[in-house]
Amino acid sequence: MPEFRQDIITGNWVIVAKERAKRPEDFSEPEKPRKERFRENCPFCVGNEKQTPPEVYAIREEGAEPDTPGWKVRAVPNKFPALTSNGQVNTGDVGIYRTMSGIGAHEVILETPDHDRSPAYLTEEEIADVIATYRHRHRVLLEDERIQYVSIFRNHGRIAGASLEHPHSQIIATPIVPPLVQHSISSAKDYHDRTGRCVYCHVLEEERKAGVRVVYSNPGFIVFEPFASRTPFETWIMPLRHSPSFGDISDQEIEQLADALGLTLRKIAQGLNDPAYNYMIRTAPTVSEYDGAEYLHWHISILPKLAIAAGFEMGTGIYINTATPEDTAKFLRSI
Amino acid sequence: MPEFRQDIITGNWVIVAKERAKRPEDFSEPEKPRKERFRENCPFCVGNEKQTPPEVYAIREEGAEPDTPGWKVRAVPNKFPALTSNGQVNTGDVGIYRTMSGIGAHEVILETPDHDRSPAYLTEEEIADVIATYRHRHRVLLEDERIQYVSIFRNHGRIAGASLEHPHSQIIATPIVPPLVQHSISSAKDYHDRTGRCVYCHVLEEERKAGVRVVYSNPGFIVFEPFASRTPFETWIMPLRHSPSFGDISDQEIEQLADALGLTLRKIAQGLNDPAYNYMIRTAPTVSEYDGAEYLHWHISILPKLAIAAGFEMGTGIYINTATPEDTAKFLRSI
Numbered sequence: 001m002p003e004f005r006q007d008i009i010t011g012n013w014v015i016v017a018k019e020r021a022k023r024p025e026d027f028s029e030p031e032k033p034r035k036e037r038f039r040e041n042c043p044f045c046v047g048n049e050k051q052t053p054p055e056v057y058a059i060r061e062e063g064a065e066p067d068t069p070g071w072k073v074r075a076v077p078n079k080f081p082a083l084t085s086n087g088q089v090n091t092g093d094v095g096i097y098r099t100m101s102g103i104g105a106h107e108v109i110l111e112t113p114d115h116d117r118s119p120a121y122l123t124e125e126e127i128a129d130v131i132a133t134y135r136h137r138h139r140v141l142l143e144d145e146r147i148q149y150v151s152i153f154r155n156h157g158r159i160a161g162a163s164l165e166h167p168h169s170q171i172i173a174t175p176i177v178p179p180l181v182q183h184s185i186s187s188a189k190d191y192h193d194r195t196g197r198c199v200y201c202h203v204l205e206e207e208r209k210a211g212v213r214v215v216y217s218n219p220g221f222i223v224f225e226p227f228a229s230r231t232p233f234e235t236w237i238m239p240l241r242h243s244p245s246f247g248d249i250s251d252q253e254i255e256q257l258a259d260a261l262g263l264t265l266r267k268i269a270q271g272l273n274d275p276a277y278n279y280m281i282r283t284a285p286t287v288s289e290y291d292g293a294e295y296l297h298w299h300i301s302i303l304p305k306l307a308i309a310a311g312f313e314m315g316t317g318i319y320i321n322t323a324t325p326e327d328t329a330k331f332l333r334s335i
Numbered sequence: 336m337p338e339f340r341q342d343i344i345t346g347n348w349v350i351v352a353k354e355r356a357k358r359p360e361d362f363s364e365p366e367k368p369r370k371e372r373f374r375e376n377c378p379f380c381v382g383n384e385k386q387t388p389p390e391v392y393a394i395r396e397e398g399a400e401p402d403t404p405g406w407k408v409r410a411v412p413n414k415f416p417a418l419t420s421n422g423q424v425n426t427g428d429v430g431i432y433r434t435m436s437g438i439g440a441h442e443v444i445l446e447t448p449d450h451d452r453s454p455a456y457l458t459e460e461e462i463a464d465v466i467a468t469y470r471h472r473h474r475v476l477l478e479d480e481r482i483q484y485v486s487i488f489r490n491h492g493r494i495a496g497a498s499l500e501h502p503h504s505q506i507i508a509t510p511i512v513p514p515l516v517q518h519s520i521s522s523a524k525d526y527h528d529r530t531g532r533c534v535y536c537h538v539l540e541e542e543r544k545a546g547v548r549v550v551y552s553n554p555g556f557i558v559f560e561p562f563a564s565r566t567p568f569e570t571w572i573m574p575l576r577h578s579p580s581f582g583d584i585s586d587q588e589i590e591q592l593a594d595a596l597g598l599t600l601r602k603i604a605q606g607l608n609d610p611a612y613n614y615m616i617r618t619a620p621t622v623s624e625y626d627g628a629e630y631l632h633w634h635i636s637i638l639p640k641l642a643i644a645a646g647f648e649m650g651t652g653i654y655i656n657t658a659t660p661e662d663t664a665k666f667l668r669s670i
Contacts, residue, residue: 002418002437004511012514015437017417082352082647082655083337096541097562102337102350153646159494161645170646176339178651179347206431227432280650303649310496311488311505312417314638315615316513320417 007228009187009199014228014319037116043079044166046113052076056107057136059129072126073133074110075171081106082172089146089175105141105173109133115166118156119262120269128258130169134281135254138247141173142286149177149285152246157276160305177285181296184282189292200297201242213325215332216263220256223264225325225332231307232323233272233332235264238299244284246298261300264332268304271335276305342563344522344534349563349654359658359666362567362641364608370451370500378414379501381448387411391442392471394464407461408468409445410506416441417507424481424510440476440508444468450501453491454597455604463593465504469616470589473582476508477621484512484620487581492611495640512620516631519617524627535632536577548660550667551598555591558599560660560667566642567658568607568667570599573634579619581633596635599667603639606670611640 002017043051049067057075064070077085083104092099111130112122119127134152141150154169155161162168177185191199207214207224215235216223223237237260239253249257268277279302284293313319337352378386384402392410399405412420418439427434446465447457454462469487476485489504490496497503526534542549542559550570551558558572572595574588584592603612614637619628648654 001422002416004435004437006433006435008432010514013435013511015417017437020415020417080352081337082350087336094562095545096537097343098341100339100341100348102339102352149651151647151651153650155645159643161643172647172651174651174653176348176653178653179345180650180652183652202431210430227429278646278649280646282650301650308494308496309644310490311613311615312486312507314613315488315515315617315636316484316486316507316509317515317518318509318511318513 005228007226008203009191010183011187012228012317014230014321016321016324018322018324020320020322037114039115039166042115042164042166044108044110044164044168045115046071049074052108053079057133057140059133069113071110071113073112073129075133075137076108076110078106078108078170083174100175103146103175105144105147105171107137107171109137109169109171111167111169118167118265118269118274119154120265120274122262124255124258124262127262128254131249131254131257131261134169134171135247135249137171138283141171142247144173146175147173148290149174149181150247150283151178151280152283153278153280155276155278157274157305160276160278162276177290181282181285185284185290185292185296188295188297192295198242198295198297200238200299204238204240213329215267215329216260218256218259220253221260223260225329227325229321229325229328230319231303231321233268233302233304233306233328234321234325235268235302235304235332236299237261237264237302238297242297244287244294244296244298246281246283264302267332267335268302271332272304272306278303278305340563342561343538344526345518346522347563347652349565349656351656351659359567359606359663362607362610362639362658364610367609372449372451374450374501377450377499377501379443379445379499379503380450381406384409387443388414392468392475394468404448406445406448408447408464410468410472411443411445413441413443413505418509435510438481438510440479440482440506442472442506444472444504444506446502446504453502453600453604453609454489455600455609457597459590459593459597462597463589466584466589466592466596469504469506470582470584472506473580473618476506477582479508481510482508483625484509484516485582485618486513486615487618488613488615490613492609492640495611495613497611512625516617516620520619520625520627520631523630523632527630533577533630533632535573535634539573539575548664550602550664551595553591553594555588556595558595560664562660564656564660564663565654566638566656568603568637568639568641568663569656569660570603570637570639570667571634572596572599572637573632577632579622579629579631579633581616581618599637602667602670603637606667607639607641613638613640 059073060071150173213225283298284296287293381404393406394408395406485508548560618633619631622628
């Protein structure tokens with residue numbers, strides 16, 4: 001029989017329906033083309049640095065000039081930004097509706113000079129450089145008084161929304177705290193009010209005790225499949241230390257996260273034949289300025305694109321998951 | 336400059352990114368292969384009635400037997416259901432987490448005997464039969480005391496989540512009121528408490544006055560692109576009469592809705608070359624049993640699959656829309 005499972009953090013329910021995994025499909029998956037290490041017309045490839053707006057940050061070999069080869073990780077403004085960085089945040093009205101100027105920042109983090117190496121195939125050191133770049137940009141952008149939230153995310157593969165192949169993450173900084181972040185914070189605050197503890201720390205403790213949904217852990221992080229996973233192989237990476245803001249990650253934690261994130265992405269790529277995925281960092285707004293932000297516990301969620309959120313999910317917010325997190329965790333542990 | 340727009344109902348914001356914007360006609364899909372009218376191995380085609388579970392309702396020619404040819408619309412249980420209909424709703428605990436038995440109903444509405452005719456190419460009468468079937472099943476399922484909500488939706492095209500091609504809608508009845516429905520109701524109740532009026536009726540009035548986002552209207556329904564559309568060509572069809580529950584649609588409204596829905600799907604199919612889409616009916620739980628349900632105003636939202644909700648949308652709940660609803664409404668009016 002299918003089962004409803006409640007997300008202890010958001011209160012949302014998912015349906016775990018293994019029986020549906022057997023239903024027939026009229027359609028088959030297309031083959032993926034091979035990629036090359038360098039692509040002449042890729043604006044993110046080495047030698048094409050002038051095709052992006054001037055970099056705002058980079059980790060590069062000593063002596064190498066900005067916007068030239070010799071970089072390991074580059075942060076550049078998005079050439080087609082969803083938000084622009086010049087101007088003030090003004091609100092307005094159109095009839096009965098409200099608007100606000102589209103101020104913020106939209107940056108691209110080029111994770112490697114190589115066109116063909118996704119994060120699953122970067123070394124731990126290279127991933128640590130990417131995470132350190134995230135931290136730097138997170139801190140700098142949050143210092144801008146117009147900015148209330150910094151969203152860091154990665155789209156891997158076309159069906160996960162990547163429009164350019166070259167390995168990159170994105171950062172969008174907004175003048176509002178996004179609704180899903182508000183919801184996480186108010187849920188965590190409610191839980192704390194009721195029980196006196198952090199719901200994320202409670203989940204950590206439960207997962208370590210139960211073990212069945214854990215994929216991996218090291219002294220700083222735990223990798224697990226949430227009890228109410230929305231899609232097959234939804235995977236969370238959470239720091240053991242309670243910390244609301246990703247920006248406060250320590251140097252040691254960066255190394256530990258590089259180990260956990262690299263291993264997890266490698267397991268997913270090898271076990272599932274390089275599926276498309278999204279990952280995003282859920283973190284707090286500036287703690288001193290947002291009520292309840294201290295109750296958040298930052299983490300990364302990875303959502304492989306193995307199912308389609310269709311009419312039911314879009315209309316209700318309830319996800320139907322055709323695999324149990326206990327089964328997918330067991331599979332990932334075995335890779 | 337891009338613009339934030341606030342959804343007056345949910346309070347969520349979207350980004351209309353004019354710099355990233357495309358013209359409406361740029362969303363047109365590539366040509367697709369023609370389908371045949373009958374497919375031997377399709378369980379939903381005429382003559383294959385025994386391949387589905389026995390029908391629970393049908394509109395058929397006089398004298399035709401159940402589960403044989405001669406039907407116009409058939410409602411059958413899903414062979415691979417997300418929820419099952421036998422049993423009681425029990426809650427349980429797994430460690431600190433909550434579960435509930437996966438009780439409910441999952442039905443498929445076969446909209447036409449023809450494999451190759453999507454709703455855009457049904458007659459008004461045929462669409463009216465589909466809507467009447469929705470109404471019948473909505474009423475019957477809500478009478479089950481275990482059921483709190485009946486979700487009616489349609490996935491058209493593989494990337495919108497349809498696993499079988501034959502034109503069909505789905506109904507999933509749940510023992511809980513879904514989170515997005517709860518949110519719509521509490522938002523509408525808040526709005527009513529603040530202003531003394533229905534937010535949906537207020538939107539109707541505003542849209543008719545402004546005109547720029549209206550695609551079509553008839554004496555019963557208005558078709559428009561919401562001010563804070565989440566994706567290009569998001570289209571709502573809303574009854575002019577305030578009514579919380581779709582189940583209360585009148586016979587005359589069924590005819591008017593068939594006209595509005597058929598015309599809208601035809602405009603989308605012709606103007607954008609038959610894109611994939613999802614549509615869903617947002618309706619109220621049993622009004623006497625759910626606080627505030629009377630403030631909902633049922634409606635259909637159609638979301639063509641022309642953009643991918645990626646890491647940013649999934650992590651924040653803020654959508655980036657690359658076309659303005661004023662432009663897409665103008666385009667659809669012209670078709």
